Amino acid sequence: xxxxxxxxxxxxxxxxxxxxxxxxxxxxxxxxxxxxxxxxxxxxxxxxxxxxxxxxxxxxxxxxxxxxxxxxxxxxxxxxxxxxxxxxxxxxxxxxxxxxxxxxxxxxxxxxxxxxxxxxxxxxxxxxxxxxxxxxxxxxxxxxxxxxxxxxxxxxxxxxxxxxxxxxxxxxxxxxxxxxxxxxxxxxxxxxxxxxxxxxxxxxxxxxxxxxxxxxxxxxxxxxxxxxxxxxxxxxxxxxxxxxxxxxxxxxxxxxxxxxxxxxxxxxxxxxxxxxxxxxxxxxxxxxxxxxxxxxxxxxxxxxxxxxxxxxxxxxxxxxxxxxxxxxxxxxxxxxxxxxxxxxxxxxxxxxxxxxxxxxxxxxxxxxxxxxxxxxxxxxxxxxxxxxxxxxxxxxxxxxxxxxxxxxxxxxxxxxxxxxxxxxxxxxxxxxxxxxxxxxxxxxxxxxxxxxxxxxxxxxxxxxxxxxxxxxxxxxxxxxxxxxxxxxxxxxxxxx
Numbered sequence: 001x002x003x004x005x006x007x008x009x010x011x012x013x014x015x016x017x018x019x020x021x022x023x024x025x026x027x028x029x030x031x032x033x034x035x036x037x038x039x040x041x042x043x044x045x046x047x048x049x050x051x052x053x054x055x056x057x058x059x060x061x062x063x064x065x066x067x068x069x070x071x072x073x074x075x076x077x078x079x080x081x082x083x084x085x086x087x088x089x090x091x092x093x094x095x096x097x098x099x100x101x102x103x104x105x106x107x108x109x110x111x112x113x114x115x116x117x118x119x120x121x122x123x124x125x126x127x128x129x130x131x132x133x134x135x136x137x138x139x140x141x142x143x144x145x146x147x148x149x150x151x152x153x154x155x156x157x158x159x160x161x162x163x164x165x166x167x168x169x170x171x172x173x174x175x176x177x178x179x180x181x182x183x184x185x186x187x188x189x190x191x192x193x194x195x196x197x198x199x200x201x202x203x204x205x206x207x208x209x210x211x212x213x214x215x216x217x218x219x220x221x222x223x224x225x226x227x228x229x230x231x232x233x234x235x236x237x238x239x240x241x242x243x244x245x246x247x248x249x250x251x252x253x254x255x256x257x258x259x260x261x262x263x264x265x266x267x268x269x270x271x272x273x274x275x276x277x278x279x280x281x282x283x284x285x286x287x288x289x290x291x292x293x294x295x296x297x298x299x300x301x302x303x304x305x306x307x308x309x310x311x312x313x314x315x316x317x318x319x320x321x322x323x324x325x326x327x328x329x330x331x332x333x334x335x336x337x338x339x340x341x342x343x344x345x346x347x348x349x350x351x352x353x354x355x356x357x358x359x360x361x362x363x364x365x366x367x368x369x370x371x372x373x374x375x376x377x378x379x380x381x382x383x384x385x386x387x388x389x390x391x392x393x394x395x396x397x398x399x400x401x402x403x404x405x406x407x408x409x410x411x412x413x414x415x416x417x418x419x420x421x422x423x424x425x426x427x428x429x430x431x432x433x434x435x436x437x438x439x440x441x442x443x444x445x446x447x448x449x450x451x452x453x454x455x456x457x458x459x460x461x462x463x464x465x466x467x468x469x470x471x472x473x474x475x476x477x478x479x480x481x482x483x484x485x486x487x488x489x490x491x492x493x494x495x496x
Contacts, residue, residue: 004067005045007074008038009335012298016042019077026073034070045335089253093122093131101138109145116142126253127209129165136161170200171212178219182226189223190232204243213244214257221264230271231463237268252291259288259300267307271466273492275315282308302328302339306346313350314466314492318485322350341378345386349470352389353485357396364390371413384414384426391430392474395437407434428455429471436478449479466492 011019016038023035033054040047040054047053051063096119103112116138123132136158143151177196181189202208204216217240224230244261252258266281285304289297305328313321325347330340344363351360364386367374375383387410394402410430418426432452436443456472457464469491477487 002041002067004037004070004074005041005335007071007078008042009045010078012295015081019074022077023073033066034073037066037070042335089122089126090128090131093119093126093128096122097131097135097138104138104142104145109142112142113146127247129161129168129209132161133158133165167202168209168212170202171208171215174200174202175215175219178223182222189227190229193220193223193233193236204240208243210244210247210254211257213240213247214254214261216240217244217261217264221267224268224271228465228468229463230268230465234268234272237265241265255288255292256296256299259285259296262288263300263303263307270307270311270314273314273462273466275311278307278311279315282311298333302333302336302343306339306343309343309346309350313353314489316489316493318350318354322347322354325350337377338379341374341382345382345389348389348393352393352396353488355396355484357393361390361393361397364393380414380417384418384423387414388426388430392433395433403437425456425458425468429475432456432475436475440478443479445479449476452476452479 008016020035020038023038027034036054037050040050051057051059054066055062096115100112100116100119103109103115116135120132120135120139123135136154139146139149140151140154140158143149143154174196178189178193181192197203204213208216217237220233220237220240224233241261262281262285266278266285269275269278269281282304285300289300289304305324309321309324312318312324325343328343330343334340348360348363351357351363371383371387374386387406391403391406391410394406407430411427415427418424432455436448452472452475456468456475470488473488473491474484476482476491477484480487
């Protein structure tokens with residue numbers, strides 16, 4: 001996928017139409033190929049030999065020049081579009097501030113004071129502490145012209161805002177530090193988050209802006225995914241959410257962040273097996289997706305559908321879950337590759353749980369890309385889950401040759417990296433599954449079941465991650481000779 005395709009993927013259908021209209025309006029010649037190039041990239045992200053498609057022959061030079069012009073146009077369009085939402089407020093406040101300074105310089109003091117005070121009110125409403133810092137700087141500079149204002153009171157406000165501004169800056173340092181720790185595969189990230197917050201003197205109750213609170217939720221969600229410790233992090237995320245709930249008046253100004261926060265919280269409750277609470281947040285998420293003329297609906301519907309289907313499945317509504325996935329328009333959202341991959345892998349798992357192994361394998365057979373391509377688009381963990389699921393499907397179908405070759409290939413490709421990343425349970429699970437597959441007639445059922453539980457379940461089961469429990473449930477169903485889906489629900493919901 002080239003860079004223009006990635007830019008196009010960020011646009012909604014309506015925005016794509018608007019961009020094409022803009023291209024038509026700006027084209028001075030009728031034979032310009034920019035619209036044709038846009039349509040090719042929008043409808044076929046993986047198209048090859050695009051120069052031949054456009055010009056009827058090889059024309060790399062002309063194609064690259066055209067691509068550059070399309071890139072410039074997309075950047076300009078996206079930048080302009082961004083000012084239509086929450087950022088337009090920032091631009092308006094900055095314009096007011098700059099105008100007031102010009103008016104002060106031109107000795108139009110009365111109107112300058114009115115303009116800078118208007119900027120202050122708006123900046124406070126939107127928690128723009130950095131801009132407020134500049135506004136107070138300007139107001140203090142010209143306080144001698146405003147007899148209605150007490151200088152000491154204004155200085156006190158300036159200092160209070162400066163503390164909030166400093167906390168925002170500290171949050172950026174916190175965010176960068178945690179991202180670096182996650183990249184280094186730090187498995188003690190929960191404690192690191194708490195220590196880093198303290199080190200930078202960050203308190204979520206102390207006036208953090210909406211976007212800053214979003215950053216904290218986002219980084220905690222990422223940490224929970226890597227460590228699979230959603231249980232420990234949930235209370236902190238709920239605490240942050242209580243602060244966010246007090247800023248409801250700002251939610252529509254930060255609609256993108258608001259929707260994503262609702263998703264993170266819904267996902268945290270899902271991974272902690274509280275499906276009712278997760279569903280409530282999903283319902284709120286969908287309501288917000290429909291606001292502002294559905295401006296973010298297309299952007300969020302794949303991840304919403306993914307979490308909805310998973311909630312339905314683990315709440316015992318497997319048929320509704322599968323219907324939800326089968327009705328999803330994959331072609332319409334094919335540019336959101338990572339979520340499409342998750343949706344298809346989830347479909348495979350749900351079919352697997354219903355003993356529809358042939359249908360599940362057919363989805364894998366329709367995959368036309370290499371593991372390297374999938375790792376680039378969805379991450380190596382996704383590829384590991386995909387290959388592991390494929391091995392289990394072949395085990396279910398008693399395909400001895402494919403089981404043997406896939407296990408050998410999996411160990412060769414991923415053993416070293418999984419050990420380096422301290423993902424020992426993946427390899428332990430595969431060893432247990434392999435041992436059972438080849439020795440199921442000889443093993444002692446109860447003895448082997450105890451070994452499986454001791455190896456795979458490392459936390460109290462109420463704290464254990466839902467997906468870890470799902471793999472455990474597969475082995476339990478095989479050993480105890482019970483229905484997979486029923487066993488999965490018992491393990492996940494009843495925790496036995």
